[in-house]
Amino acid sequence: MVKAVKPKKAAKSGAISGATRKRIAEEMQKFPQKRGALLEALHLVQEELGCIAPETARELAEIFEMRAVEVMEVVSFYNMFHAAPQGRHHVHVCTNLPCSLRGGRSLLRRLEEHLGIRAGETTPDGRITLGREECLGACAYAPMLRIGDTYHENLGVELAKKLLDSLE
């Protein structure tokens, strides 16, 4: 099949920094196939840019010699990757079965009311992104939520609200 040859860009004007590109190259060494390092790369890029927007997916696709749509496929599959900018703090309430039995779902609903946004949305001031989370392995301490990488367990609604209010 005849395919149009796209001219290579003269200079890489992308958002992914040289340092991150170097780390991605290192990760690639660990896998028999380049694309094995894609998840690692997504973590690194999201750490740097806050999200993996379509144009970033395109950049990664070039690095990994994949199609941009395949990078999008991976980003969309995993809850921890975001295609759109998120708030400064990621608050995720577990609504899996044990947490739900202990009030996880109503906790999420109350926090939605408190912040005035729905799960999956970000407060207008960009402070908090509220999300729904699958099991985080803290069933014995349900209901729980995580803020960034920190777990907050055995939560009452009032305690959780206070936690959220204390976030800058």
Add this chain to the structure above:
Amino acid sequence: MTVRITVDGAAYEVEEGRTLLQALDDLGVLMNGVEVPHYCWHPKLSIDGSCRLCQVEVEGVPKLQIACDTRVTDGMVVHTKSERVRKAREGVMELLLVNHPLDCPICDQAGECKLQDYAFEYGVQHSRSREPRRALEKRVELGPTIVLDQERCILCRRCVRFCREVPGTGELVVENRGDRSVIAAFPGAPLDNDYSMNVADICPVGALTTKDFRFKMRVWFLDELPGVCTGCSAGCNIHAGVANNRVYRYVPRRNDAVNETWICDAGRMSYREIGSASRIHHPQVRGADGRLTAAGLGDALAVAAARLRAAIEGGGAEAVAVLASPHATNEDLLALRRFLAALGAPPESAGVAVPTGASDDLLLREEKAANAFGARALGFGGADAVIERVRSGAARVLLALGHDILAPAHLRGDVSALALLDGVILLDTHRSALERIAHVVFPARHALEKLGTLTNAAGRVQRVQPVVEPAFAAWSEGEILLRLGEALALPGFEEPAAWDPHAVSKSLGEELPAFAGIDVDSVGHEGLPLRGESA
């Protein structure tokens, strides 16, 4: 190497290394005696194993196995009708239907929907689910040709695999996860390739539909008649969907020797040529006022014969330039050979002008005419020598079948040389620049309006038959030539029999060794290669 397997008590010998579904497909018994329903498996795509509907019982294996991804082994005993299999299918169907909308009455796939068929055949009557079905987008434009209904999709991923494996463009993926999964393309990179519309054919449900056909006609009103695409010289096998004497669509018809199960978008859309408003609807004769006016066949024949006779009396057969058509059937072209012989001209004195266009390694052929190979196999030469005779003034009358003489490679649309001729006699299907200068015009039948054979680019002779009857008077080129020979009182044409493509086809083999044993009746629906061709 072959192995022996037993399926539902019947013994089969199959090729080693094949999966059960492949082996059953090789034998031609899949869904044709051995019922193993399936969604994600497709004979021409890689194995996905995601729909789980093809589960069968294999003796000695405790769990049910998916037939699409289970290799045959010698002595394997398979049951496809057992109670365990029945219950498993029922469960799978129930799961697939949990989120499927009950919108068959407004779904374009209804009537040719595998979900409908299998739900009826293998499913349960009533839904046990009380939860709301997932609500998603009903009209997503995946690209210029295809619309996606996310709710109807059962995520078999056939379309995803097709784009990766056949055209190699890979536009589609499954976005998100679990019950949020949807088929999607990258923003700004829509589903847009030369074969995109095949995804609607392979979609087992009503999720992917073509913009061209959707909501045009209920499929149960369509007669799906076998034919051959005339978009290029590949000769892809098709079913023409016909209702009310009108062709509504082409869908590919499987022929592993030609097009497997695919067709290109350009070829698929070429059905529009049949009912096109630019068809020539009457015999026409140019009057003294210089205008073409409708005439009866007899009058047109008389005028054409007079022009031809005058030219022949002036300069013999040399004075008649003849262009054969790469669109006409082998039978029409054989009639032209006989016409030329009666004039005393060899077949190679007539030329064939073939329009050209984009090609690829898959199906698209450079020559955009269904019978270009056949025209050459019947001994016609190139168009250049014929055009040179017209330019030099040696030829006084042009008899042209088809309308490709004005194609860029030949006259580049320049009709000045032709305008000096004493007569331009045209047998054609569609209006054209050549028609505007012709003195006599005969309306010809489209290949799918007549019985005959076409020889594709690989030398395979394939049958076409009338799928519609033109709503106006039109004739096969062969029949017009027969009448024209009669009007000229050519030797052998004095009292011609009625035009009988069966008989003409039979005599192809008598006059041309390559056609020995090959005619419209012997080639069947899958065609036969010309003698000496491997196709």
